[in-house]
Amino acid sequence: MSRDDRLMFAFLALHPERARELVERHGSAAAVLRLARKGRIDAIDRERILDLDACRAAMDRAGCRAVMQGDPGYPAMLSDLGDPPDILFVRGEIPAEPAVAVVGTRRCTSYGRRLASSFGTAIARAGWPLVSGLARGIDGAAHRGTIEARGVGVAVLGCGSDVMYPPDHGDIHDALLATGGAVISEYPPGTRPNGWRFPPRNRIISGLSAAVVVVEAAITGGALVTASRAGEQGRVLFAVPGDVDRQASVGCNLLIRDGAIPILGADDLVEGLSLVLGPPPLSAGKAAGRPDGLGGRILEAAIPSATPDDIAERLGLPISEVLAAIARLELGGHVVVDGGLVEVRVGQGVSE
Amino acid sequence: MFACVTSAALVGVEPRPVRVEAHVSGAESDRDRFNIVGLPDASIREARQRVQSAILSAGHRFPSRRVTVNLAPADLPKVGSAYDLPIALGVLAASGAVPSSVTRVVALGELALDGSVRAARGGLAAGIVAGRHGVPCIVAADGGTEAALSGADVRGVTSLAHAVAVGLGEDPGLASPTRPNPEQIPAGLDLAAVRGQAMARRAVEIAAAGGHHLLLVGPPGAGKTMLARALPGILPDLTTVEALEVAQAHAAAGRGPAVGSRPPFRSPHHSATPAAILGGGSGVPVPGELTLADRGVLFLDELAEFPTHLLDTLRQPVEEGRVHIARKGVSVAFPCRVQMVAATNPCPCGYRDDSRTPCVCTPRTVDRYRTRLSGPLLDRFDMRVMVPRVEAAELIGKGGEGSQSVRQRVTAARRLQEARGSLNRALGREALDALPWSRGADECLVEAMDRHALTGRGWDRVRRTARTIADLAAEEVASDAHVLEALGLRRVL
Numbered sequence: 151m152s153r154d155d156r157l158m159f160a161f162l163a164l165h166p167e168r169a170r171e172l173v174e175r176h177g178s179a180a181a182v183l184r185l186a187r188k189g190r191i192d193a194i195d196r197e198r199i200l201d202l203d204a205c206r207a208a209m210d211r212a213g214c215r216a217v218m219q220g221d222p223g224y225p226a227m228l229s230d231l232g233d234p235p236d237i238l239f240v241r242g243e244i245p246a247e248p249a250v251a252v253v254g255t256r257r258c259t260s261y262g263r264r265l266a267s268s269f270g271t272a273i274a275r276a277g278w279p280l281v282s283g284l285a286r287g288i289d290g291a292a293h294r295g296t297i298e299a300r301g302v303g304v305a306v307l308g309c310g311s312d313v314m315y316p317p318d319h320g321d322i323h324d325a326l327l328a329t330g331g332a333v334i335s336e337y338p339p340g341t342r343p344n345g346w347r348f349p350p351r352n353r354i355i356s357g358l359s360a361a362v363v364v365v366e367a368a369i370t371g372g373a374l375v376t377a378s379r380a381g382e383q384g385r386v387l388f389a390v391p392g393d394v395d396r397q398a399s400v401g402c403n404l405l406i407r408d409g410a411i412p413i414l415g416a417d418d419l420v421e422g423l424s425l426v427l428g429p430p431p432l433s434a435g436k437a438a439g440r441p442d443g444l445g446g447r448i449l450e451a452a453i454p455s456a457t458p459d460d461i462a463e464r465l466g467l468p469i470s471e472v473l474a475a476i477a478r479l480e481l482g483g484h485v486v487v488d489g490g491l492v493e494v495r496v497g498q499g500v501s502e
Numbered sequence: 503m504f505a506c507v508t509s510a511a512l513v514g515v516e517p518r519p520v521r522v523e524a525h526v527s528g529a530e531s532d533r534d535r536f537n538i539v540g541l542p543d544a545s546i547r548e549a550r551q552r553v554q555s556a557i558l559s560a561g562h563r564f565p566s567r568r569v570t571v572n573l574a575p576a577d578l579p580k581v582g583s584a585y586d587l588p589i590a591l592g593v594l595a596a597s598g599a600v601p602s603s604v605t606r607v608v609a610l611g612e613l614a615l616d617g618s619v620r621a622a623r624g625g626l627a628a629g630i631v632a633g634r635h636g637v638p639c640i641v642a643a644d645g646g647t648e649a650a651l652s653g654a655d656v657r658g659v660t661s662l663a664h665a666v667a668v669g670l671g672e673d674p675g676l677a678s679p680t681r682p683n684p685e686q687i688p689a690g691l692d693l694a695a696v697r698g699q700a701m702a703r704r705a706v707e708i709a710a711a712g713g714h715h716l717l718l719v720g721p722p723g724a725g726k727t728m729l730a731r732a733l734p735g736i737l738p739d740l741t742t743v744e745a746l747e748v749a750q751a752h753a754a755a756g757r758g759p760a761v762g763s764r765p766p767f768r769s770p771h772h773s774a775t776p777a778a779i780l781g782g783g784s785g786v787p788v789p790g791e792l793t794l795a796d797r798g799v800l801f802l803d804e805l806a807e808f809p810t811h812l813l814d815t816l817r818q819p820v821e822e823g824r825v826h827i828a829r830k831g832v833s834v835a836f837p838c839r840v841q842m843v844a845a846t847n848p849c850p851c852g853y854r855d856d857s858r859t860p861c862v863c864t865p866r867t868v869d870r871y872r873t874r875l876s877g878p879l880l881d882r883f884d885m886r887v888m889v890p891r892v893e894a895a896e897l898i899g900k901g902g903e904g905s906q907s908v909r910q911r912v913t914a915a916r917r918l919q920e921a922r923g924s925l926n927r928a929l930g931r932e933a934l935d936a937l938p939w940s941r942g943a944d945e946c947l948v949e950a951m952d953r954h955a956l957t958g959r960g961w962d963r964v965r966r967t968a969r970t971i972a973d974l975a976a977e978e979v980a981s982d983a984h985v986l987e988a989l990g991l992r993r994v995l
Contacts, residue, residue, distance in 0.1 A: 208926070357543065457890050459700045460989070469700040470971070474986035481949050481986075487993065489855030489889025490720070 165167045169236075197420035208339040212312030214241045228357045230383045234355060235336035239311050242332035244358070249279040251385075252361035253352075253376045254288025254366040259398050262288055262366035265390055265416075267295035269363060274301020276430030278423065280332070281306065283351065283372070284323070286316050288365045293322045296331075296457040303331040306355045308348035310341035337416050349375050356380035361426050363419065364410070367401025374401045377410070386426045388413050393419070407424050441484060444475050448492075449484060455493040503527070505595035505835045507588040507605045508635065509628040511580055514827075514834030515747075515754045515789060517627035519608075519635070522585060524548040524592030528568035538589070540573030552583070552613045553590045559617035561664040565597035571793065579786050579832065584622035587611035587640070590662055591669060593922040604669035609640040610631035610649075617662045621645025626753040629654040632944040638675075638677060640665055646678025651749045690735040690767060694904040698892040702729050705887040705991050709906055710736045711915035712926035712970030715820070715882060717805070718994075720889030721859070722852045724843035729889065730801045733843060734767040737798070738913040744797050745838065751796050752908060754836075757787045766798035772807040780825055781836050786828040792819060793836040800838075805846040806874045813879050816842075823928075841927070842885070846875065856891055884927070884963045885991045915973040926970045934965045942982030943968065948991055964988045 158286060172195065173250055176182045186196045209216065215236045217223045228234045234384040248460040250273050254262055273280050280296045282289040284305035296303040303326050305314070311333045314320045326333055336354065352375045357360050362380040364387070367373035377494055380387055392399025406412045413419045424430055441449065444467075451464045462472040479485045486493045507522045507700055528535070537552045557564050573580050573587050588609040594600045598827025610628035611619040629652030632639030641649045644657030648657045659665040667673035691848040696703060698886075702718065706729050709716040716733075718726040740748060740763050748766055770779050770791040777783055781790035792797060792800060800820075802808060819825035823839040849868045854858040880886065923931065947964065950956045965980075967988035972980040 291653050457701075457888075459890070460697065462700055469704045470987050471983075473701065473704070473990035474983045477986035477990035478946075480990075481946070481953060487990075490993075491855065 183438055202356040203429060205338055208310075208312070209239070212241060212310075212339045214239050214311055214339050216240075216403075224450055225358055226230060227360075228354065231357045232354070233354055233380070234357070238336055238354075239336050240332055240334045240339055241311050241488050242327045242334075243281040243330060244332045244334065245328050245330075247277075247431065248360035249281045249304065249358055250279040250427070251362040251376070251380070252288070252292035253282055253355060253362065253373050254292075255368050255398055255401070256285050256287035256289075256368045257368070257398065258287040258291070259396070261392070262390070262398060263291040266291035266365045267298075268416045269365065269413075269419055270295020270297075270301070270303075271299040272420050273423070274303075275297035276420050276423070277301075278427060278430065279304060283307070283348075284316075284319055284333070285348075285354055285372075286319070286339045286490055288320060288373070290316075290319055292365070293319075293326065296326050297322065297325040297329060300329055302329060304358065305331075305333045306351050306358070307333060307335040307343075308337070309335065309343035310339040311335040312339040313341065313343060315343040319417045334434060348372055352376040353379045353383075356383055357386050359385060360387060362384040362424055363413065364389075364402050365390050366392065367405070369400045369404070371401070376407075377401075377405055382466055387411065388419065441479065441482065444471070445482075445484070446481050448472065448475050448479065449494055452485065453494050454455055455456050455491045457490055458492060461492065503596045503598055505592045505602055505605050505712065506610040507592045507595070508608045508637075509585055509588040509610050510608060510624055510631040511578060512624060512627045512750075512754045513578065513733045513832070514787070514792035514836055515750045515793070516834075517630040517750070518578065519631045520578070520580065521572075522592050523574060523586040524573040524589065525570045525572075526565045526567055526593070526596045527570075530566055530947065535568040535572075537569070538573070539572045540571075540576045541579050542573060543579070543650055544586075545583055546573070546580060546585055549583065549586050549589055549613075552586050552615060554993060555615040556586070556590055556613040556617040556662050557594065559615065560666070562594060562599045563597075565593065565599075567597075569596075575750060578625070581786055582623050583885070584624045584628075585608045586613035586622075587619055587662070587665060591665065594666065594907060596768075597703075600666050601670060603671075605664055606613065607638050607640050607669050608635060609665065609669075611642045611645070611659070611665075613662060619643075619659050619661055619665060621648075621738050624753065626648040626651055626749055627693040629656055630640050630750075634655075638668070640668055640675065643676040643678070646676070648749070648753060650678040653745060663752055665700075666737075682925065690733075690764075691731040692735060692905045693908055694902060696725055696728050696732060696902055697921045699725055699729065699889060699902075701891045701991075702887055703722055703902055704729075705885050706733055707736065707912065708970050708974065708991065709733065709841065709885060710908075711845070711912045711974050712884075712966060713841050714884035714927050715887040716844070716969055717846050717880070717883040718843070718845045718889050719852075719886065720845075721856045721891050722847060724889045724891050727803055729802070730769075730799075730843045730845055731767070732905060733801075733841075734765050734799050736909045736912050737765045738909065738916050739763045740825060741767055748797050751789050751793045751837065754796055757794070767801065768795035768798070769801040769803060772802075772804050772809075776812050776815065777897060780819070781827050782829070784829070786832060787829050789836045792816070792838040792840060793827055794838045794841040797839055798841070800840040801841050802844040803841065804872055805844040810874050813875070817879055817882060820867060842883070843976070848888075858891065881959050881963075883992075884967050885988075887991055888993060888995045911974055914976070915970060918973045918976070919970075926966045926973070928967065929962075929966050931962055931976075933971070939965075939985075940979050940981040943980050943985045946982045946985045946989070956989075960992065 172182050185191050266288045274296040279302040281304045283293045309315050356379045362385050387410040389402040389405040391412045451461045462469045503526050505524050509520045511520045595602045595605050608631050609729050612622040619642045621644050625641050625648035627647045628819040629639050629649035633654035638655045646656050657668050668675040768791045779791045817840050822837045825838050826835050848854040849863045850871050851862050854861040968980050968984040973985040
């Protein structure tokens with residue numbers, strides 16, 4: 151198939167299976183195109199095939215490009231799928247690093263929304279890209295968490311990547327593109343959000359990610375679809391436990407029973423993810439640098455833990471200076487202050 | 503015949519003139535008719551007996567005709583025995599027993615049956631009303647101090663006859679000391695008595711300088727209460743106007759004027775009723791501890807022992823500086839520009855995080871203890887400081903810096919704030935935005951926000967504290983060091 155042929159079928163692939171069917175029946179894409187021009191193909195398909203130019207114009211308007219299987223920009227991880235999309239319509243840049251998917255129900259509780267947002271932030275802070283579906287509820291909260299931390303995020307849509315759906319997530323759409331992320335879809339620009347398109351896109355979400363985090367899921371719904379696809383694709387599955395009698399948590403609790411890793415909080419998630427993805431790209435560099443000057447002296451004086459009063463006395467410094475320096479160390483993640491005690495974090499000790 | 507004498511009543515803490523009108527009329531047969539109208543309470547109705555006896559004891563005849571006394575404005579509820587003296591003067595003038603010029607005064611006092619005058623509540627209000635009207639204020643000689651706080655022309659009298667003489671200008675009356683004796687005011691605790699606790703001392707100093715709300719958390723015996731009690735000692739003196747406001751609040755609560763120029767320190771017990779703390783009571787609302795601490799310190803010891811609903815009702819008045827109280831027919835707003843200082847143990851047994859004594863609380867009881875202190879209330883403390891146990895070596899060591907030198911720094915920082923027009927505690931978001939911040943200061947704030955160390959309200963509170971720290975250092979621009987120290991003094995409980 152020539153590039154144009156494939157692009158043509160991509161457009162026809164408002165239902166990708168239909169495109170494959172046509173190619174199989176008529177031998178090649180070129181034959182389908184020929185037959186379409188002669189009017190010997192079903193009217194609906196024919197119109198779409200011959201409307202190729204209009205579709206290209208829509209792509210240009212949306213600043214969207216088509217990436218096909220085998221192209222250099224096509225995400226390698228998608229080849230793990232049994233049914234990878236032939237073509238992706240991409241706005242923005244798909245990050246090359248392994249990503250983390252955070253998904254969940256649209257009908258989430260405030261518990262789920264809060265956690266999804268904190269996970270989005272934690273994942274972004276650790277330096278991993280976040281993939282989700284831009285849907286209402288958990289997806290949106292996770293995206294917003296990432297955006298807040300200025301992280302990179304990818305939204306995989308079940309409609310055209312230029313279609314604002316749900317409409318109130320337009321801000322996420324824009325922010326993802328502005329912070330170096332991407333909005334992608336296997337459907338061409340202008341494709342309307344029909345319900346049947348959403349379950350298939352879930353395989354792309356898990357396909358792009360090395361790990362999938364399910365925050366809240368009912369017993370039916372897209373989140374569990376994503377989870378089961380993730381299982382097939384060999385992705386590591388995390389799930390947030392919840393009340394056993396709460397609708398929105400039944401799916402997650404089931405996943406945990408069946409072997410998903412339970413998440414006990416944002417820090418726990420980052421820890422678990424580093425076992426799968428390797429050390430977080432951002433914090434690894436940060437923790438390596440030990441503060442020098444006053445901060446370093448305070449660290450040494452505080453090992454393993456001390457009150458600010460003790461530190462000030464040991465170093466003979468005014469308490470105001472010591473307090474400011476401790477706050478700075480705390481912001482840098484070198485110490486934790488708990489119950490009036492300054493505790494030096496592991497790995498921050500004196501170099502021996 | 504008709505006569506009118508002015509007296510005074512407090513509405514909330516606001517003095518209002520009360521006109522005492524007396525009318526004598528009718529035939530001799532109407533004898534024994536003596537009525538008082540105008541929302542008097544039982545104690546005022548009893549004035550009839552006291553006034554009759556006192557007039558007889560003063561050597562005058564009580565009119566044998568119908569006597570009607572009206573207290574105006576009629577819709578203002580009036581309480582207490584303080585109107586005895588103006589009623590008696592009015593009746594004497596109306597019956598023609600003394601010249602009517604005796605009524606050109608503001609009078610207030612309780613009469614004894616033998617005609618002597620006793621001090622009554624409301625002396626300060628009478629003084630303020632007299633000052634406004636530009637007439638002399640006649641009160642009992644032993645209660646003249648309170649009225650004299652107003653700066654009015656106060657003349658103390660000992661008896662009804664004496665009051666008549668003073669009213670007619672035949673006698674100058676007795677002078678009263680214009681200010682209470684400073685030695686009478688408890689000086690509070692000197693900061694030098696607090697051993698160790700460098701961070702907590704620093705927090706108290708900053709709190710004093712900016713008027714910030716401060717929460718002290720620590721095990722029993724760490725010195726939290728001592729630190730709080732040392733706070734008023736490092737606050738600057740009240741201005742004359744402030745001292746008068748404080749005296750007014752105390753007078754409205756019927757507590758006498760002994761306030762002087764030092765900021766008040768009130769420490770209500772956690773078993774106190776909401777009315778005792780917020781103000782209230784039946785009939786005319788009376789100020790509570792919150793208002794008595796106006797311009798001073800409200801100290802809540804054992805914060806977690808206070809009923810949660812009471813703490814929640816404190817939030818808004820403390821923020822606004824006013825507490826609104828509505829009772830049947832009267833609604834008043836009492837001032838409460840207080841600095842809230844609270845102390846609490848970290849857990850029910852008190853020894854959580856302690857270096858020596860193990861904590862015996864279960865996680866559940868700790869949780870329950872902490873949920874009593876609602877997040878929104880904790881958020882309103884500008885500073886939340888841990889006060890650890892003091893080691894024995896520090897206890898026998900030398901004491902810290904004394905209150906006097908700390909007060910000098912605090913006063914200097916306050917002066918900078920006065921020049922800006924507002925105490926740092928009261929700075930709003932826009933005012934804070936308008937102040938100069940170094941680039942590093944902004945960066946620290948953003949970073950703290952990003953790390954979830956700050957809420958939106960906390961953002962402003964940290965900036966207020968940082969501003970005070972800069973003021974103590976006499977720096978015009980608040981820098982990152984100031985913001986960081988403010989962050990370090992605002993710990994999550």
